[in-house]
Amino acid sequence: MADILVVEDEPAIQSLIAMNCTRAGFTVRSASTAAQGQAMVSAVLPDLIVLDWMLPDRSGVELAQMWRGDARTRKLAILMLTARGEEADVVTGLDAGVDDYLTKPFSPKELIARINALLRRAVPEASQLSVALGALSLDPSTHQVTARGATLKLSPIEFRLLHYFMKHPHIVHSRGKLLDAVWGDHVYVEERTVDVHIRRLRAALAPHGCENHIDTIRGGGYRFVD
Numbered sequence: 001m002a003d004i005l006v007v008e009d010e011p012a013i014q015s016l017i018a019m020n021c022t023r024a025g026f027t028v029r030s031a032s033t034a035a036q037g038q039a040m041v042s043a044v045l046p047d048l049i050v051l052d053w054m055l056p057d058r059s060g061v062e063l064a065q066m067w068r069g070d071a072r073t074r075k076l077a078i079l080m081l082t083a084r085g086e087e088a089d090v091v092t093g094l095d096a097g098v099d100d101y102l103t104k105p106f107s108p109k110e111l112i113a114r115i116n117a118l119l120r121r122a123v124p125e126a127s128q129l130s131v132a133l134g135a136l137s138l139d140p141s142t143h144q145v146t147a148r149g150a151t152l153k154l155s156p157i158e159f160r161l162l163h164y165f166m167k168h169p170h171i172v173h174s175r176g177k178l179l180d181a182v183w184g185d186h187v188y189v190e191e192r193t194v195d196v197h198i199r200r201l202r203a204a205l206a207p208h209g210c211e212n213h214i215d216t217i218r219g220g221g222y223r224f225v226d
């Protein structure tokens, strides 16, 4: 389930987008100003941003340029909304690193189709395939993990961590490598954060007798075994 951030100051359009995204099965957060949008991106990275061009405090183009210039947000998928249709403006938007744009007024159907197309481009097909190892099975398209048939409740980070382990079993992963692969180029995260999430992941696996899938390698990191 993709996480969409909508940055749009017109309440009617913001709720129209949010409603259609929710109906399409996405998780949606909304911001009405550039500052709010920036704060939400700093807190949690979304999978895609629907970004209005004209915002009260800062233009969407400036925001997009800033996100493209930052290693942590460089790969964010951005769909720009614009009330202007002029060719020159669209070119400016695409130069700023926007992946696609849609001119207002737009049909909700087309918006969802564009979002889906961008998400497909952002997520390589292979990473959407489900994996089954030992007693565990994980389905990225539904974000579901089952252990001996029972559904597990995992946070998004623990889910990504387990997914990465299951895609790369039997290999020792250092904490730094796990940070890069699971958290992305996130400069604010310390290596011991990995230990905290491994602990939580093991705690979630323990009631199903699956905690031994994750091995601690002294001085090395962690390894998934089946």
Ligand code: CA
Residues within 6 Å of the ligand: 008, 009, 010, 052, 053, 054, 055
């Ligand atoms: Ca606006």
